[in-house]
Amino acid sequence: MSLVSKYVKVNYESYEDFLKNYRVRIPTNFNFAFDVIDKLANISPLKKAMIWCNDRDEKKFFTFNDIKIESNRTANFLKYLNIQKGDAVMLILKRRYEYWFFTIALHKLGAIVIPTTHLLTPRELKYRIKIANIKSIIAINDDRILDIINSVRKEPLPITMKHFILVNGYSNNWINYTKEIKKFSETFERPTGEEETIISDKFLLYFTSGTSGNPKMVCHDFSYPLGHIVTALFWQRLNYKSVHLTVADTGWAKASWGKLYGQWLCGACIFVYDYDRFNAKNLIKKIEKYKITSFCAPPTVYRYIIKENLSEYNLSKLQYAETAGETLNREVFYKFKKITGLEIKEAFGQTESVVIAANFPWLKVKPGSVGKPSPGWKVDIVDKYNNSCETGAYGRLIIRTSINKPIGLFTGYYKNKRLTTDVWQNGIYDTGDIAYKDEDGYIWLMGRSDDIIKSSGYKISPFEIENTLMEHPCVLECAITGIPDKERGLLIKASIVLNKDYKASVKLMKNIQEHVKKNISSYKYPRIIEFVNKLPKTISGKIKRIDIRISNEYKKNKKGKK
Numbered sequence: 001m002s003l004v005s006k007y008v009k010v011n012y013e014s015y016e017d018f019l020k021n022y023r024v025r026i027p028t029n030f031n032f033a034f035d036v037i038d039k040l041a042n043i044s045p046l047k048k049a050m051i052w053c054n055d056r057d058e059k060k061f062f063t064f065n066d067i068k069i070e071s072n073r074t075a076n077f078l079k080y081l082n083i084q085k086g087d088a089v090m091l092i093l094k095r096r097y098e099y100w101f102f103t104i105a106l107h108k109l110g111a112i113v114i115p116t117t118h119l120l121t122p123r124e125l126k127y128r129i130k131i132a133n134i135k136s137i138i139a140i141n142d143d144r145i146l147d148i149i150n151s152v153r154k155e156p157l158p159i160t161m162k163h164f165i166l167v168n169g170y171s172n173n174w175i176n177y178t179k180e181i182k183k184f185s186e187t188f189e190r191p192t193g194e195e196e197t198i199i200s201d202k203f204l205l206y207f208t209s210g211t212s213g214n215p216k217m218v219c220h221d222f223s224y225p226l227g228h229i230v231t232a233l234f235w236q237r238l239n240y241k242s243v244h245l246t247v248a249d250t251g252w253a254k255a256s257w258g259k260l261y262g263q264w265l266c267g268a269c270i271f272v273y274d275y276d277r278f279n280a281k282n283l284i285k286k287i288e289k290y291k292i293t294s295f296c297a298p299p300t301v302y303r304y305i306i307k308e309n310l311s312e313y314n315l316s317k318l319q320y321a322e323t324a325g326e327t328l329n330r331e332v333f334y335k336f337k338k339i340t341g342l343e344i345k346e347a348f349g350q351t352e353s354v355v356i357a358a359n360f361p362w363l364k365v366k367p368g369s370v371g372k373p374s375p376g377w378k379v380d381i382v383d384k385y386n387n388s389c390e391t392g393a394y395g396r397l398i399i400r401t402s403i404n405k406p407i408g409l410f411t412g413y414y415k416n417k418r419l420t421t422d423v424w425q426n427g428i429y430d431t432g433d434i435a436y437k438d439e440d441g442y443i444w445l446m447g448r449s450d451d452i453i454k455s456s457g458y459k460i461s462p463f464e465i466e467n468t469l470m471e472h473p474c475v476l477e478c479a480i481t482g483i484p485d486k487e488r489g490l491l492i493k494a495s496i497v498l499n500k501d502y503k504a505s506v507k508l509m510k511n512i513q514e515h516v517k518k519n520i521s522s523y524k525y526p527r528i529i530e531f532v533n534k535l536p537k538t539i540s541g542k543i544k545r546i547d548i549r550i551s552n553e554y555k556k557n558k559k560g561k562k
Contacts, residue, residue: 002240002267003036004229015362015372018234022375024226024407031197032225033071033107034190036265041068047240049264051290052097054274055282060097064264071104072188077181078105081136081163085110085195086202088132088160091250092116092139092149095274098167098177099250102138103260108188110197114205117251118142122151124215128207131415132217133160138177141169199223205414206253208351217414218253218351225261227354227408230374232262235347235358236294237320240267243290247273247283247297252538253351254325258296268294280304288313296322298542299332302344303477306335307499315340324349324370325542327445327463329470333367346370348445350431354408356399357443368467369442376406381437386428389436394446394461397435402427434461451545453482455490460524462545468519469494469526472512474502479535481548483528494526495548497535504531 004010007025012018027035040047045065053059062070083089089111093099099115106113114132118140125148128134139145149164153173166174190196203222207215232238236258246258263270273286284305287295295318297305302323318340324347333344347358348370357379359371373379378400381389389395399406401424409429412420423430434446446452446461453460462480469478477497482490496512498504509529516525536547 002265003039004233004265007226007265008229008233010233012362015360018360018362019373019375022230024229024376026199026223026226026407029196029198030222030226031107031110031190032222032261033104036225037064037071037104038068040064040264040267044240044267047267048269050097050100050270050272051243052272052274053286053290055276062097062100067100067104069186070101071108072186073181073184074101074105075108075188076184077177078102078109078111078136080184081165081175083109083111083136083163085191085197086112087135088112088114088205089136089138090114090116090128090132090134092118092120092137092145093167093250094118094140094142095250095272096140096167097272097274098140100260107197107203108190110191110195110201112202112205114207115251115253115255116207117249118145119251120148122148125149126152126155126157127214129161130158131214132205133158135160136163136165137161138165138167140167141171146171197222200411202411202414204256206351208253216416216419219411219414220408221411223407224256224354225265227406228257228262229265230262230358230408231257231347231349231355232266232268234360235345235355236262236296236322237361238263238266238268238294242266242268242293243271243317244268244294245271245273245287245292245296247301254298257324257349257354278304280308284308284310284313284315287318288315291317293317294320294322296324298325299323299328300477300537300543302328302332302336306332306339307476310339318342321345322347324355327368327370327447327467329467330367331467331470348433348443352410352429352431353399353406356431363442366438366440366442368463369438369444372441372443374406376404378403378406379443381435381443391439392436394434394436394452396449397431397433397443397445399429399431400427401429448545451481453480453490453492455482455485455488455492455523460492464520465492465494465516465524465526468516469496469512471519472515474498474508474512476500477535477543479543479545479548480526481545491528492524492526493528493530495530495532495535497532 041064047064049064049067050062164174165177167177170176199222204220206218248254259270321342321344323344328346343365345359347355349355355374357370357373359365381395434452465480466478469475476499479495481493483493485491513525536544
């Protein structure tokens, strides 16, 4: 059973029809927890909603009725602790299934959900508690997490900070959720009056880092889940029979994209693989064992998957493959297609948005392109004067919002009007990405504005060079950055992780350089190549080019001092 037809038309004859006629019906008091989860529980109580497993042979299955009951009990538990509408609650739960109980419960209460990575430092945690007026922290029983939070608890905290709740374990001075939850009722009535939520209420906050300064708080309202209908139904192609796996930790927005809202609106079953260390073989085994039908992961994960012998596994149930987060290398696309027969459908969006553009089902996939704009999103590529660029010309990727704000676009950076105005003013939201459109209207991302390299008067996209490098058999992963140079402005540097059958050498370096010169314009070849054991990445798998640039500067300064 799917509820999407209540909110949108689900069948379209073409992309043009989709773009022109897609509309979302948004009730003024829409609340995902009551209007989706509880309704699905009433209509199809035994329909499987989630499969959870880990590497310790533990597994659990939850129906939509289970999710309703557990979220009701959790809502009553939180209400007992005086968690109310508008209160900010931080979740540090990694991939534990209780994350979904708490998230749905907090939506029922109208509290603000703040999913948070478990990799915070004490300083980062303290900043978040203060700036967001956190009332409660709900954390998984993990030694590192407990050490960090307990160290912060020794310092003076804002008076708003009231509760520390522990999941799956016991620790002194923590509320034991696993024990206490048994005391609470399985029923929870939808709030009315002042406690009832409306569509414009604060729903979800994500901390997202820029290239400098403190993290920004991305704020979404209660309409946000409806924006993900496009994500799940028209990009991931889900339905009530689907079993969908998105590789993402719950501390990052990709979990909201692929492990919750759109998927459950479609009535699909989400698959949660709770692991501590990524292992491609283990992941593939889970896809086979649990008959995953739709799979979404960052390009990094696909790069490791295609290195395995996939012929050893039965992946016949897998019907769709998707990626987002950074540009997919063409070589990875073609190898995955050759092995599985599936085309990886790329999309583009941000923590601040839902899917802005994607390879929708009516479109022919162009490897390396993120496809065409989502309906309702007035996407444009513009110059410094905000005039539309000609076909093929690099420009800033912006969203025009003067006529309407797209469903799923954030409401602004919480408590920071200046930062909001920096990226969103005069009816234009600037994504911060550089891109171009081809003659067919497909969007090609060239990188963040900070990633574009200006060398000898040329603007060079790191992705174009990385795509070429990935076609060389020795390259497992790579990242292109710029090294400051007096003559050229920036020299192109390649940081390369080699496949296990290759060893670093001057001969190999020159061979790689000749490969690039042969396949793209010679001025784009990397004059500096550094062979590394691994590349710095976010927990969601994106390459952190900013860390490589900082490392470049450090090495240059250190060398200069000598």
